[in-house]
Amino acid sequence: MHLDRRTTLQWMLAASAALGVEASGGATPARRPGAGYGTDPKLTRSYRAGELWPLSFTPEQRRCAEALCALIIPADAQSPSAAQLQVHLFIDEWISAPYPTQQRDRGVILQGLAWLDAESERRFQQRFDQLHVTQQARIADDICWVAQAKPEFAEAARFFARFRDLTAGGFYTTPEGSRDLGYVGNVPSVTFDGPPAKVLQIVGLS
Template structure:
């Protein structure tokens, strides 16, 4: 993670190719339907109330009208630039600063920005698909809100603040629950989605997989022993719940 007192001159620059970020986009799209914060309270599921004290930017965000991949995309060798990237340099730097608070460097595990997660977020919000465009509205408004809040509190843009000032703002929005003040609920809900995307992108990387102990396919010496008793019992239970017990595993 970058030192916070360096942010006045810090500008995130991605060294990831479009071909690579498009591959990540496909991985992220495959896993984004599952929330990484499913244990949060019901307050997250309902539409948030509007407070007179909030200052939600409600930007006039034009939709991305570029053509998408179509019905059968080639994610192994995707085209170099199927649509233009839309985040500005300042927005991308702000995404990098925020992402490194969500996934900081820990020992040998790199931070989100070191693994080019901001470039994937840029790819995500620039994609011309309905789900990504909904996230685009949330994220662009969130970035604007953070700069507005930084100006209101500290008379600076968010990236120019020090770590203590960053945390003063983020602590108000990063832990959305039933006790969150009304003026922080809309930004809290939008920031929650941003966190989900950052975490999902991070765990798509080899380093992220290593961080959670994922091994992937492991070769087995000799004949394949078949699924474990625990796995078969779990499958039988799921099939029974679906009324599909006739398809249960048999030796």
């Protein structure tokens, strides 16, 4: 599945709202001290890949991120996996954006993916994306909770926590993820019978 540039940018804004991060979709200059990063992209037009900013993942990093997305949110009877929804491409777009939060995430994610492949080679003599899911899970179990991680896994656990948040933010802002949550907002009701009788009684209207 190919994602056009406008879709991924709109996806980024929706996910940053879900993650509690400031992002602006207008074309006004950034209001930050210092040189800043210029103007934000206009989401009413489409962009060629690399036109706004170059993406960060190498092919190896993209495969590693895809495998980790699939491990964090696997497919089930109700919805596809985060990898099938191309959430790893959203994460690549996210960490490549020039905004301060995304730039902080960039180092965390790239270093974490490098650690994941190195740890996979150390334990199983294969890259992370080449491992069986049970082997991937054995590594993830050591870094899945920051508070419980051993000292030697502390930094990797912080990476995993951020990657997991980005995966969830990307997944649950897709149409499939919204359906998985049971979200029914922005859908008009066929009929409206008025407020419940109990509410009317509380306000003295029944």
